[in-house]
Amino acid sequence: MKSFFQFLNEAESQASMQAKKLNLKSDGHGSWMDTRGNIVATTDKGKLVFIDKKKAKAQDDKPQQARGAATPEAKPKKSAPQVDQKKKAATSDEADQGSSEQSEVLTVAFGRFNPPTVGHEKLLSAAKKASQGGDLKIYPSRTQDPKKNPLDPDMKVSYMKKMFPDYEESIINDDEMRSIFNVLVTASEQGYQNVNIVVGSDRQAEFENLATKYNGELYDFDEIRVISAGVRDADAEGVEGMSASKMRKAVMDDDYEAFRRGTPKSLDDGDTRALFDAVRTGMKMKKKKVAAEMWEIAPRYDQRGLRENYVKGIIYKLGDIVENLNTGLIGKIIRRGTNHLICVTEENYMFKSWIRDVMESVVNYPGPSGVPGNQREIGTDKLRSYAMRSTGTTSIKNFINKYKIKK
Numbered sequence: 001m002k003s004f005f006q007f008l009n010e011a012e013s014q015a016s017m018q019a020k021k022l023n024l025k026s027d028g029h030g031s032w033m034d035t036r037g038n039i040v041a042t043t044d045k046g047k048l049v050f051i052d053k054k055k056a057k058a059q060d061d062k063p064q065q066a067r068g069a070a071t072p073e074a075k076p077k078k079s080a081p082q083v084d085q086k087k088k089a090a091t092s093d094e095a096d097q098g099s100s101e102q103s104e105v106l107t108v109a110f111g112r113f114n115p116p117t118v119g120h121e122k123l124l125s126a127a128k129k130a131s132q133g134g135d136l137k138i139y140p141s142r143t144q145d146p147k148k149n150p151l152d153p154d155m156k157v158s159y160m161k162k163m164f165p166d167y168e169e170s171i172i173n174d175d176e177m178r179s180i181f182n183v184l185v186t187a188s189e190q191g192y193q194n195v196n197i198v199v200g201s202d203r204q205a206e207f208e209n210l211a212t213k214y215n216g217e218l219y220d221f222d223e224i225r226v227i228s229a230g231v232r233d234a235d236a237e238g239v240e241g242m243s244a245s246k247m248r249k250a251v252m253d254d255d256y257e258a259f260r261r262g263t264p265k266s267l268d269d270g271d272t273r274a275l276f277d278a279v280r281t282g283m284k285m286k287k288k289k290v291a292a293e294m295w296e297i298a299p300r301y302d303q304r305g306l307r308e309n310y311v312k313g314i315i316y317k318l319g320d321i322v323e324n325l326n327t328g329l330i331g332k333i334i335r336r337g338t339n340h341l342i343c344v345t346e347e348n349y350m351f352k353s354w355i356r357d358v359m360e361s362v363v364n365y366p367g368p369s370g371v372p373g374n375q376r377e378i379g380t381d382k383l384r385s386y387a388m389r390s391t392g393t394t395s396i397k398n399f400i401n402k403y404k405i406k407k
Contacts, residue, residue, distance in 0.1 A: 013337055024040065027039065028042050031043075031066050032041055033201050036121060037206045039051065044364055049391070057097065091392055103134040104192060105131075105134050105135070105192065105193070105194040105195070105196065105313060106134070106135045106136075106137065106190075106192040106194075106195050106196070107127055107128075107130050107131035107134060107135065107136045107137070107195070107196040107197075107198060108127075108136075108137050108138070108139060108183055108187070108195065108196070108197055108198070109124065109127040109136075109137075109138045109139070109197075109198045109199070110125055110139045110141065110177075110180050110183055110197070110199075110327070110328070111123070111139075111140065111141065111168050111199075111242065111246060111326075112140070112141045112143075112148075112149060112325055112326075113140045113156055113160055113359055114140075114141075114148070114150065114151050114156060114244050115150070115151055115156070115159070115247050115248075115275060115278075115279050116156065116160045116163050116164070116244075116246055117242045117243065117244055117246075117247055117262045117263065118242050118263060118264050119242035119243055119262070120160075120164070120264055121163075121164055121264060122229060122230060123198065123199075123200065123229040124138060124164055124166075124167050125229075126198050126227065126228075126229035126230060127196075127198040127229070128166075128167070128300075130196045130198055130225075130227050133171075133193075136170045137170055137172050137183075138160075138167060138170050138171045138172060138393070139172050139174070139177045140153060140156050140157055140160065140171070140173075141153075141178070141184055142175060142177070142178045142328070143178075143323060143325075143328070143359075144282070145359065146282060146283050146284045147283070147296045147297050147359070148248070148296075148297065148298075148325065148359050149282075149325075149359075150248070150278075150279045150280075150281075150282025150283045151278060151279060152282070154173065155278060157171060157173040159271075159275055159278075162267060162271060163263065163264050163266070163267050164264075165266070165311060166332075169178045178328050179327055179328030179329045179330070180197070180207065180210070180211065180327045180328060180329070181218060181327075181328075181329065181349070182328075184211065184219045184221075185218055185219050187219070187221075188219035188220055188221060192221070193221060193223075193403075194221055194222050194223045194224070194225070195221050195223075195224050195225070196225045196226075196227055197211060197224065197225070197226045197227065198227045198228075198229050199227075199228065199229065199230045199326075200228070200229055200230075201228040201229070201230060203326050204226055204227075204228045204326070206326060206352075207226045207326070207327065208226040210327060210329075210351055211224050211226060211320060212224055214349065215401070216339075218349075224306040226253045242261075242262045243300070245297075245298035245299070245300045245301060246258075246262060246298070246301075246310065247259055247279070248279065248283065248297050248298050249294070249297065249298045249301055250262070251276060251279045251280050251283060251285070252283070252285065252294070252297055252298075256273070259272070259276050260272055260276075263275070271315055283297065293305060295309065299355075299356045300356060303356065306355060306356060307339070307355075310355050312337075316333060316336065316341060316355060316358065316361070317333065317336075317361075318333055318334070318336060319332060319333060320332070320333050320342060320360065321333075321360070321361040322341065322353070322358040322359065322361055323358060323359055323360075323361045324343075324351060324353045324357060324358055325351075325357050325358060326353075326357050327351070328344075329349075329351050330345060330346075330361050331343030331344050331345040331346070331349075331350075331351060332344055339354060340352055340353060340354050340355060341353050341355060341358060343382055
């Protein structure tokens with residue numbers, strides 16, 4: 001039978017391991033501090049319990065009170081997705097400096113914007129309306145690959161600020177905001193009590209189920225509202241029918257005029273042409289030369305091709321790592337449905353995705369490898385090319401057969 005001290009030591013080690021994952025340091029009295037020296041959690045029954053920020057501030061304002069004495073009343077949380085604590089601290093400081101009083105409600109828009117289109121302006125407008133003058137933050141996703149995400153994050157943000165100058169201050173270029181979970185965890189850490197998530201109508205149910213499912217576990221909000229930015233119709237003309245998929249299709253077809261119709265009139269012809277060329281370069285296409293099939297670049301416009309490859313087991317096999325293009329979540333496929341996948345993240349959080357909304361997860365070096373894992377076998381030229389791109393090296397040569405005896 002274990003002694004009381006053994007149970008105590010095991011409990012302490014569990015809290016210590018959890019705190020280590022979150023980059024927290026012990027004050028030696030059962031409390032845990034963030035990188036700025038603020039006490040944010042205590043040890044309670046062997047688990048890390050986070051302190052409500054407003055209660056913590058009230059405690060700090062009382063003179064000569066032991067900071068770790070009060071027992072916090074908060075829900076225990078699982079370790080959050082990997083978000084650099086220093087990054088979050090800096091973001092929080094910037095928010096404090098930008099306004100003397102932070103609103104309790106944060107409105108966010110998270111999306112690929114790859115490339116940004118005139119249709120996205122409708123999304124941003126809906127987000128601004130939902131914020132009602134409160135805090136608004138727009139987070140472009142960070143993934144880059146030649147097929148569905150041709151622009152790198154920095155270039156994408158740069159064009160977004162040119163195309164949507166009214167939202168320039170709200171567009172956040174943060175490398176740590178890779179998924180909607182990262183966004184929500186950071187917002188909770190910054191003290192927001194409520195959050196609005198603005199998405200296209202076709203993604204409303206997905207975000208609503210996912211965001212509310214882990215409230216009180218990964219983050220803690222009084223209310224999470226997922227608001228539709230309006231109905232999207234891929235077959236419609238004008239703003240309602242414009243999408244990034246249609247823009248990538250225009251580049252694939254070398255149709256600059258169709259691409260131009262998908263950009264705001266405020267973007268001049270020079271910048272539009274530069275964006276067109278940037279997307280083509282990112283898709284690794286030479287002029288009038290097809291580098292991939294339509295279902296790979298714009299699956300919504302070739303769902304039959306996507307479906308055929310899925311049914312044949314060519315793509316999205318059990319055990320493959322995929323990324324949800326809407327939420328940014330990355331996970332392993334544990335179940336294949338007729339037209340959907342059930343995946344689990346590294347932190348053991350489950351999510352469901354339609355096959356049209358996922359892509360094979362890639363390694364970003366400052367860009368994707370573009371080579372699936374099963375094509376990076378040891379001793380192959382593809383592995384050598386991948387290693388060269390990943391490390392920025394140009395002088396690696398293949399010496400494997402240099403001294404082989406010729407027969």
